[in-house]
Amino acid sequence: MEVMRNSNDRRVDGFTLIEMLITVAIVAILAAVAYPSYTEYTRRSERANARAALTNAVQWMERQFTANNTYPTTVGTSFDTSKYSVAVSASTATSFTLQASPVSPWSDPKCATLTVTNLSAKSATGSEGGTYCWSK
Numbered sequence: 001m002e003v004m005r006n007s008n009d010r011r012v013d014g015f016t017l018i019e020m021l022i023t024v025a026i027v028a029i030l031a032a033v034a035y036p037s038y039t040e041y042t043r044r045s046e047r048a049n050a051r052a053a054l055t056n057a058v059q060w061m062e063r064q065f066t067a068n069n070t071y072p073t074t075v076g077t078s079f080d081t082s083k084y085s086v087a088v089s090a091s092t093a094t095s096f097t098l099q100a101s102p103v104s105p106w107s108d109p110k111c112a113t114l115t116v117t118n119l120s121a122k123s124a125t126g127s128e129g130g131t132y133c134w135s136k
Contacts, residue, residue: 003086004083010053019092024036031092032111038050042107043110044136046082046083046084046106046108047108047111047114047133049081049082049083049084050081050083050100050114051114051134052082052087053079053080053081053084053086053100054086054098054100054114054116055116056079057065057075057079058098058116058120059074060068060079060116060119061075061076061096061098061116066125069093070093070094071091071092071093071094071095071096071118072092073088073092074087074088075087075088075098077078080103081100081101082103083103083106084100084101084102084103084106084114085098085100085101085102085103086098086100087099087101089115094118095118095119096117096118097114097115097116097117097118098116099113099114100113100114100115100119103111108126108129110126110132110133111124111125111132111133112124112126112128113125113126113127113128114133114134122134
């Protein structure tokens, strides 16, 4: 037996256009809030990796000084991270300065280049600078 339906009886399936637009707007707002937080988190994480690499390079330089009574002029690429390159920016027989610089296209506007010396003087370039970059 077949039931006849008139034009006023409609079966509603799926979403309306308004419901879809509201959903898209909510997702866009959440993404606008979450993406900057995520990028800052990844920058802080990579900055921590660079600080660890610099610390390891400082220890290596001190071991070389103990063995050879002079600081080496290069550290090679063994201390590089995926986002930072560690290099000796200045070295004499009795002092050195190491720098961790971002590898392009990576950038960190708050703490661009991290620097440490043989006297453990730490600094950084960027909008935030020294103590912020070495503590966060």
